């Protein structure tokens with residue numbers, strides 16, 4: 001069952017082609033002939049028989065350490081262990097808010113973890129050190145093996161061992177000749193038949209005839225080593241594609257409100273993360289218009305009520321100089337635009353608010369994206385009115401697509417669609433803090449320099465509006481209107497509030513390369529794990545009126561089917577011979 | 593549990609699943625009896641054999657009754673290996689193992705029924721939340737086990753497989769039951785079908801490799817102890833030392849293949865599992881690229897998929913590294929499967945990440 005290719009048992013020391021056709025393994029590979037092993041005390045001892053190691057010897061010794069199987073193994077296990085903390089502690093790359101939260105919750109522990117790069121595990125020096133060492137080891141291991149394998153691919157199968165009976169699998173048969181025919185000729189044709197049969201089975205064959213004995217030596221499964229090398233080399237490919245490709249990747253986020261158009265320029269992005277080699281001014285010019293955003297909600301009263309699904313952003317797309325086209329962005333189905341991929345990352349409501357000053361002049365009129373806070377789309381939003389009023393004004397509050405009171409007296413949305421839409425706003429006046437040039441998020445209001453005029457903690461109640469309603473601002477400062485955006489003829493509040501989508505625009509040309517290398521690695525892996533590498537020998541010795549036939553097989557690496565393979569081969573070969581024997585008596589071969 | 597008492601398809605599914613759990617539990621008992629009886633039979637056989645080889649053994653190792661020579665162990669193991677590979681028709685008649693297997697098949701049919709009705713009730717593949725992954729995942733574990741039985745007589749793993757399934761499926765039915773709700777948008781993808789199914793298949797293969805690796809370690813311990821015992825007997829150690837050395841583990845080990853055979857079988861399942869896991873990793877990346885806009889982001893679930901992949905790569909390497917083949921590499925297979933189970937349970941339930949599809953609240 002278990003097969004250990006044991007080099008001692010092959011008795012092939014004479015085989016000249018042998019060492020060349022064996023895969024070159026690190027010295028501490030389980031299948032390497034026992035001998036000095038780097039890192040092994042015995043091995044070191046033999047290295048250190050010289051009085052002192054010179055610098056070059058040290059280097060060589062170190063290199064052999066690094067490219068040994070044991071080092072690769074230890075580094076692999078270290079890599080597995082080192083990857084774990086990144087799943088226990090929030091990572092900046094995947095969950096920046098989680099990191100902020102973690103600092104707030106664990107003020108003592110967080111700085112210590114920060115010093116250990118625990119929030120950036122996968123770019124940390126220690127994680128990088130492990131995988132860089134691993135890949136150096138990998139390259140150091142693969143290059144000499146590739147060179148060796150290249151030669152092996154053109155080498156002959158090894159000389160037939162003297163005693164086949166010492167091999168893993170061995171079968172001896174006697175071919176009785178019913179005719180007084182020439183045993184030598186019978187042996188010759190038996191070996192020729194074997195040679196043909198082996199060739200057909202994909203073996204590389206070589207005849208080794210000695211005095212009185214004919215034999216064919218065959219080897220197959222070079223693909224196993226090829227697969228192994230392709231696999232390991234492709235891992236390097238994956239790493240390089242990821243590493244270098246990252247430099248050419250850019251991702252950017254944007255928000256588009258229904259009816260608005262977004263243009264692919266740096267200015268129009270809310271955030272943009274370019275890779276090192278990205279030319280930010282060379283973005284492909286195209287425009288996207290959000291015609292409509294669709295979503296369906298599970299009706300209330302059934303399982304999963306309110307669950308949202310079938311999100312579709314219906315867009316009009318236009319490449320510079322071309323006709324507009326329609327496009328769709330759905331979850332799992334990004335839109336391809338000139339090599340960019342556009343993803344639907346989120347959606348929400350953007351109530352249109354109009355603010356007039358005491359004279360009735362419009363000082364603000366915009367659809368304001370509110371950020372959803374829960375699955376029922378209770379959404380938080382901020383309005384900033386820098387000009388047109390005596391003082392700068394800020395409004396902050398919630399939008400509820402279906403307002404319902406909570407037991408605490410506060411409100412929340414009880415359903416994500418527009419059943420009972422209400423916007424509720426607190427009013428502040430003072431300094432918005434946007435004049436100093438410091439960038440401020442449009443989604444937060446810094447109230448440190450402002451006075452609260454309406455809302456909790458003041459005498460005035462928050463402003464509450466349904467679509468189409470208007471209310472006075474506190475202190476006679478003017479009015480605010482919640483515009484009803486419903487198209488003419490709409491029923492209820494359908495379409496009364498605009499929706500917006502947040503889109504993420506990605507360009508990652510290297511992803512294809514990563515996939516190609518990953519696929520290559522998988523193909524290599526399949527060959528490396530499942531192609532059996534084995535040797536087979538057939539030997540024929542004429543003896544009086546008989547031919548002694550021997551079949552032998554030797555596994556090179558894992559090969560659970562060797563027994564069956566030799567058995568099957570021998571049976572077919574013998575059947576063929578016996579058939580030939582009965583059909584036509586073996587005659588003296590033609591000699592030319 | 594569904595609240596409505598009406599016989600909906602989903603409640604039929606739940607009923608079938610509970611029936612399956614009960615029958616698996618019976619199969620577990622039958623398999624356990626089988627192992628116990630194997631132990632007893634092994635002792636009887638050894639006593640009989642001991643009569644025959646007593647003289648030779650006495651001369652060889654000075655061993656008395658109760659001590660086995662390592663040769664005898666090897667001979668027994670050779671026999672067990674032949675039994676392992678015996679085709680279905682000519683297998684040993686192990687009554688309790690047969691009962692165990694029949695019950696497992698029966699339970700599997702209930703389980704399959706439960707899984708399929710759940711899928712029909714939900715109108716999609718039944719592996720879209722934690723309850724369903726567990727349902728289908730354990731189904732595949734049993735399917736792979738039963739499938740492998742056609743090729744190898746692995747019924748000695750029956751207790752492990754049925755025990756594992758009773759625990760996972762029972763735990764799932766009690767704690768993870770989730771009402772059928774429509775699929776979330778990110779899950780509406782062919783990759784759900786491929787990625788999750790292949791991952792479950794890999795898990796099933798890793799489970800078999802794990803069981804074999806555990807047995808391999810137990811067998812290695814027994815071989816070591818037997819050797820030590822033979823040596824101690826030869827050296828005429830005192831009775832107490834002999835008695836302690838004689839504890840070589842459960843009796844059924846004597847009817848199992850040797851460490852080498854167990855190891856190479858475990859390895860074969862592990863490399864198959866590894867291929868499927870590699871596929872899982874790649875399919876997951878492709879899906880992530882469609883759903884989240886990046887193929888890799890070290891999300892918690894991605895981290896654990898990667899860790900498991902690297903652990904099994906380590907295991908395969910270890911098998912090819914001198915000094916690691918054998919028991920040490922077996923430990924890696926065990927650690928690898930522990931990580932698989934951890935990933936499936938703890939990571940799904942408690943770790944934060946984008947893969948928030950367990951459907952648990």
Ligand code: HEM
Pocket residue numbers: 025026029066067068069070072076134135137138139141142227228229231232235524525528529557905908909912
């Ligand atoms: C990124 C790190 C590595 C990974 C993920 C990895 C993975 C694997 C896998 C999955 C196999 C089994 C498939 C096959 O035989 O081709 C394997 C085999 C092998 N690897 Fe690696 N490897 C890594 C690094 C290395 C390094 C650094 C070395 C050199 C010391 C190495 C040497 C080998 C050898 C010699 C085999 C053949 C084992 C056999 O004879 O069965 N690998 N590796």
